[in-house]
Amino acid sequence: MKVLLVEDDVKISAAVSRGLRAEGFTVDIAMRGDDGLWMATEGSYDIILLDILLPGRNGYQVCATLREAGDWTPILMLTAKDGELDEAEGLDTGADDYLTKPFSYPVLLARIRALLRRAEKRDPAPVVAGDLRVDSVERRCFRGGFEVQLTTREFDVLHFLIRHAGEVVSKLEVLDGVWDYAFAGDPNIVEVYVGRLRKKVDHPFGKNAIETVRGAGYRLAGDGG
Amino acid sequence: MKVLLVEDDVKISAAVSRGLRAEGFTVDIAMRGDDGLWMATEGSYDIILLDILLPGRNGYQVCATLREAGDWTPILMLTAKDGELDEAEGLDTGADDYLTKPFSYPVLLARIRALLRRAEKRDPAPVVAGDLRVDSVERRCFRGGFEVQLTTREFDVLHFLIRHAGEVVSKLEVLDGVWDYAFAGDPNIVEVYVGRLRKKVDHPFGKNAIETVRGAGYRLAGDGG
DNA sequence: CTCCGCATGACTCCATCGTGACATAAAGGC
């Protein structure tokens, strides 16, 4: 699960991102409104946490621009103090929820989970490919009815592949979709994780679920098997 | 990949074009708005970088004129300073993105790549010719309902031919379109790949899907068969 | 008939991918 946190207060963003990462979220941080907009447009996030008062472009504008562009990623608005946010205005620009600072971490987490559940219901992403199934809320994976134990990263990679089942996804797309924006490492890491996944979820016999398309990337078999 | 840069500041255009050429882009430069418009109309570019303040005709006008003429080449607007560009206005004329000067080169490059990716996805280019069909997302090729295994290069060449189905395309055009940039090698490579494609996708009997036009290039049969 | 452009099969080399081993960092048990 990828979270985009757009917040210029370093203390808050540090605390929030640390907490969310401990929960297994992958967190990207933007400190300016325009940067946040850019990252939201380019990246693919499961949820966006958006401060109102931001340099570059305020939260309302970011939110409105995203919605105009047809991006309906769940947005949770963060507002510095009661009254700063005209709630009606915030919701009118297309935000899904708002939270007034100071907020406690458990409350934030609860709101995030609630939004994710709601978004999941509204727009269910494919979670099944062949006899593979993932449960994104519980972070569990099943093959043919039997559960397979996966680590956080392994799960994220598989989840990403299932959401793009049938498509060829390049290693860079996987990297962008699963790892931090700031991840500067070797794309070889994708090969490593695909390898680990194959060991765990591929059929012992028969054709591989994750197919290598040389020079292009990987393809998870779609409905066909 | 061909880039049209419309920019009257010589320092900027020199720096940008040098950088982009190093990345393998083919860069054409126009210093006036009307020249840029003409080049955009005449040539076929993958992306246009368009300054706002230009002699001859400003960037908004160039952009709007192109869109009116049905030209949907991705356009990245460049604006000299914050505030010069009324963003709403810039986007309303049909620009796909905008970038405020001064910008760093990596940011420019990232934006260009993002626009190209986006354009690739929304590109409704025909992917069917006769009983041949290619799916660029799944990177698969079918002849008469049966899948044909192609390597990356073979796929790219066939994809290019199908996008130009019915037209005669010269070997150089194929080279330019598939090998993208500065390929220093033997143009004979195109003949080699056409040969390999014929082996894989042509009918064992009956007329060839890929026709040789001696002295001019190749033509992939269009809807006719 | 002759020439030039195209077709084709064989061959080489290198980029890409797969994998096991290892360094670090975080989590958990005692």
Add this chain to the structure above:
DNA sequence: GCCTTTATGTCACGATGGAGTCATGCGGAG
């Protein structure tokens, strides 16, 4: 608090398939 275990990412090496080169043969155009 210390030690063990598990997870993440790095690296290097080996295997392999495909990209590109080349030489030769063919055939249409003039």
